[in-house]
Amino acid sequence: MINVMGFEEKVMNYLAEIHQKITGIENEVAGIKSEVAGVKNEVAGVKSEVADIKKTVIHIEYDHGQKLSALFDGYEQNTQAIEQLRKGQERLEQRVDRLESGMNRIVQGQEELSLKVEQNTQAIKSLEDRVATQEIKLQLIK
Template identity: 25%
Template sequence: MEEKTFKLLEKMYSEFSQRFEAIDEKFGEMDKRFDTLENEVKKNRNSIVELENKLGDKIDALFDGYKQNTEAINRLETKFDALAEKVDKQEVEIRVIKGAK
């Protein structure tokens, strides 16, 4: 009876040992995968920072150009309004001159 119990315990121990080894192996694989993922995340972070640095200057330059274009358009609108006003005055003067004849 004791020998049967001992063999049963020995068999159980062997099975548990095999299962624990399999679990340890899977944890090792998971650790490798997590390390790979961690490295990829770091690479992505670095790439994002590089892009932000490159694009930041370009976006600032584009915004400056946009502001300059807006200011130029505003100046042209002012000049156009002044010219339109002169044309209106000259049309009135021409009518007056033609009406006087």
């Protein structure tokens, strides 16, 4: 019986040891389940944040798209305005050239008139001198 008792005791000790290990494993599994539940909660939170980030990125892309479109429109308008200004400048330059040409003709005409006035003034002076001489002669004759 001692043998049997020793055997039973060993079996009981072994079963107690197995029971302890199973209890430890169950406790570890419960801890792992708890950690997995925490990880699931964190993943759900990350998924929610990612969804929010996606919405924000979509909003930013939309806003930037509109702003880029507005900038491009403004660029086109500026280009058109610059082209119109260049055309206007060309017209004004042509007009200035025509006015300068006209002014040159007027100045030239003025110089010619001044020369003729000077010549006529001299001719009048000469005639006045001749008339004065003729008057003196008439007075002498009388």
